[in-house]
Amino acid sequence: MRKDLITSALAVVLFTLILGLAYPLVVTGVSQVAFHDKADGSQITRDGKVVGSKLLAQPFVIDTGKKDGDGNPITRPNPRYFQPRPSATGYSASATYFSNRGPNQASARFFYRDALAAYLQLEKPFTPGLTDAAVPVDAVTTSASGVDPHISPANARIQANRVAKTRGLPLARVEQLIAANTDGRFLGVLGEPGVNVTQLNLALDTVTA
Secondary structure (H helix, E strand, O other), X not given: OXXXXXXXXXXXXXXXXXXXXXXXXXXXXXXXXXXXXXXXXXXXXXXXXXXXXXXXXXXOEEEEEEEOOOOOEEEEXXXXXXXXXXXXXXXXXXXXXXXXXXXOOHHHHHHHHHHHHHHHHHXXXXXXXXXXXXXXXXXXXXXXXXXXXXXXXXHHHHHHHHHHHHHOOOHHHHHHHHHHOEEOOEOOOEOOOEEEHHHHHHHHOOOOO
């Protein structure tokens, strides 16, 4: 019995050192050397300051100066920027999850109705004739993580009209920025192209009329 206990204790200590200490250190070291940018979270820096991550969406909003019933600031989309997909997490990377709404759930119907109305209210003044049916599905649905920075090219093209107008930029110039910040299909065949809103908005701020 004593021998078994000693053997078990030694095994726990040994594997803790190997798998809990040595292995993570080796993996961390290799990743820092071979994939430094990705290992640190694909951070985006401007003037020496971290302003975001290539992997995370963030809100581009204006604070209205008002608060809701819970004391949280009430914001509205900043018309000078492209807007990411709706987020179930409030774009918080500390707890990523999706809305988990089923097709027959009453709350889903109300959520998508309100999201569609908000999108049309923001975009229709700059895209006359925009209808419910023409709104891309990603414009009113959340991503699986709640922090996916990508939107569809169709969504970006609609928003480009607003961004170009409010910034006083040629539409063609904004469309060039969209193309430069569009990620293609993985290996050329998997998935769909996506426009990285975080990178696109940061690129916009470097452009003058």
